[in-house]
Amino acid sequence: MGSIYGVVVDKATGEPVKSAGVELRPLGQKTVTGSEGQFEYTNLEPNGYTLFVTKTGYADLISSSVVVRAGEVSKTDLQIELLPPDLKVVDNERKEIDTLYFGVKDADITRSFNIFNDGVAKLEWEITYTAEWINSVSKTSGVLNPGATQALVIVLDRTKLKGGENVTALHITSNNGSKQLIINATGLEIPSVFMHDISGVDYEFVRFNGEILSKGIPEYSECGFVFAETPNPTLENTIQILSLTEKDKLFHKTSGNKLHPYKTYYARAYAVNEVGIVYSNEISFKTKTPILPQVSAVSPTNIYEIGVTLNGYVVQKGSPNVNKYGFIYSTTNTESLTIDNAVQGFFYSGTPSNNAYYSLSLTNLNKNTTYFVRSCMMTPYDTIYSSTYTFQTQLPYKIIGTLGVRLEDQPNEYGEWKMTSAEAKSSCEKLVLGNYDDWRLPTIDELKMIYEYREEIGGFKQDLYRTSTKNKDDPDFEDGPWREGYICIDFSNGKIRYDNPYGNRLCRVRAVRTLP
Secondary structure (H helix, E strand, O other), rough: OOOEEEEEEEEOOOOOOOOEEEEEEEEOEEEEEOOOOOOEEEEOEEEEEEEEOOOEEEOOOEEEOEEEOOOOEEOEEEEEOOOOOEEEEEEEEEEEEEEEEEOOOOOOOOOEEEEEOOOOOOEEEEEEEOOOEEEEEOOOOEEEEOEEEEEEEEEEOOHHHEEEEEEEEEEEEOOOOOEEEEEEEOOOOOOOEEEOOOOOOOOOOOEEEEEEEEEEOOOOEEEEEEEEEOOOOOOOOOOOOOOOOEEEEEEEEOOOOOOOOEEEEEEEEHHHHHHEEEEEEEEEEEOHHHEEEEEEEEEEEEEEEEEEEEEEEEEEEEHHHHHHHHEEEOOOOEEEEEEEOOOOEEEEEEOOOEEEEEEEEEEOOOOOOOOOOOEEEEEOOOOOEEEOOEEEEEHHHHHHOOOOOOOOOOOOOOOOOOHHHHHHHHHHOOOOOEEEOOOOOOHHHHHHHHHHOOOHHHEEEEOOOEEEEEEHOOOOOOOOEEEEEEEEEEEEEEEEEEOOOOOOOOOOOOOOOOOO
């Protein structure tokens, strides 16, 4: 195989002629001279060839025979002669043009130009082209009278353009000169984007890092990141679209608080232009694992009839920090007592220290009632509970002893079932029961409490019961001759009754003792 190499120059000036059309005959192969007028044909069978040269404004040239020998380069330089301007390619204002530029939009597929006969004789013209992405030219041959113009329209097939710049030439030949019209069209090109490693991994935050490898044609309008708990996240199934419009080669974005601790996620960078959406390589990552706090139950203290002090112990505060800690309780024995099913909860804000005790005093509880309690600590992600423990509010035994010693069922020495004030006082003081001999008659306040808990204690009659408090010590007593008498309480309605100064009214009696 051999080749032909040569340079086309202006006959008058000797300057190289660029963008001249060169046709190799009889093969019909066509090329365009470079910036230095050079052209080349390679891989030719040994034979004799001729070269046909055309250039707008120049006379066509057919070379003498060029012989190609195997393994040799046949050097052939050609001279072409400038013609008087008869055939012209012009715009609508009859200004000469040599190039038509197409934009980058999909809808931008047509351009117009004109052939103008600037000579004195009829002009027979013809248009040829080779680029497959030129869909059509509205007319490819014709005859122009002197001074006449032929309007023409080129239609592109953009689906056949390669990405980036595409260049070809329309060859316009005539019986009096030829022209070339360069067609320049830019093909659309999708951007290219790369995902770098994740940085700044925390419990619910990470930093995504991306890079634009190529901007695309037209240049991308948006880039960013998508992430999900399943592979291959897209703009349609992402947890959150993290978009940026800044045109930086390297771009970054923090995830926000859409992540959860100790979970695996998949992330990709993306970029968008008019061609479409492109996604990068995929990066998987796992958020940090929290160190769960530990809280222990501590027995409640200071239990009384309507209150208690709850106690908890922080074994470990964990990480991230606890933001609330306290207690929950219920009167129902649930299998798993939580904040959701507790009667009530009380919490402190802040972070306790490791190995720290904390407590809470409760009042206004139900009397003689069993409560179920759990200590708990709350992090931003979890609530941690201790085991469930119980306590029971009490009757006021500490104040009024056993509350159960009934003297009204024991007749006095006269066989009477009820007692005067003197008999009641004496009987209580002589009483020995349960190895205790410090029994006494209750005060009015103690008897009022006994009345309040009469159902829990049981065995009371709808009758008067005695106290050791005198009438005159009651602020509601109106002073008079009965001031030295003793107060009784009617257990049918809880009302106070005043005895005469002799205390000989027969009433029922309960004995009490004071606990240490």
